[in-house]
Amino acid sequence: MTGQGNTPHPLRGLLCGAAAGAAGTTVLDAVGYLDMVLRGRAASTTPEVTVERLSDTLHVPVPGDELVRRNRIAGLGPLTGVAAGVGMGAVLGLALSCGWRPSNAVLTLTATVGALIGTNGPMTVLRVTDPRTWSGSDWIADIVPHVAYALVTVGVIKGLDPMAES
Numbered sequence: 001m002t003g004q005g006n007t008p009h010p011l012r013g014l015l016c017g018a019a020a021g022a023a024g025t026t027v028l029d030a031v032g033y034l035d036m037v038l039r040g041r042a043a044s045t046t047p048e049v050t051v052e053r054l055s056d057t058l059h060v061p062v063p064g065d066e067l068v069r070r071n072r073i074a075g076l077g078p079l080t081g082v083a084a085g086v087g088m089g090a091v092l093g094l095a096l097s098c099g100w101r102p103s104n105a106v107l108t109l110t111a112t113v114g115a116l117i118g119t120n121g122p123m124t125v126l127r128v129t130d131p132r133t134w135s136g137s138d139w140i141a142d143i144v145p146h147v148a149y150a151l152v153t154v155g156v157i158k159g160l161d162p163m164a165e166s
Helices: 010-039 046-058 066-097 104-125 136-160
Strands: none
Touching: 010 066, 010 104, 010 136, 046 066, 046 104, 066 104, 066 136, 104 136
């Protein structure tokens, strides 16, 4: 991520990475929704439970009567995933703008693991879920969308970076 004269520019890297993370997040969501269609499964409630636990832990109530509060939590839950995806992209873009030049495989692995930790980490810490108890199909259902996220995020970052090697 360079500025004028091919000088690294961290803000450009941060913004390009955020845009790439937004694209990756869109694909992650699409893959998740496709999984719901194909398997006929319900949407996960873990994002909403995470918001409720975070609210309780931080002593920051979600305002409103019961219906309004529930609706706000229903909106805040998915927004945590968007924040994680855009944030991971921004971090990657910033790292690249500061001169980090890993192979595409390492960059994709970093994006995948970072997104998995960014989404599952808070849920695990707040005891909303325990990945140690997940079945093989649970892991696949979680990893596949995150790999899709990483592939798109890396592709967009590389496409936006004039110094990127093909």
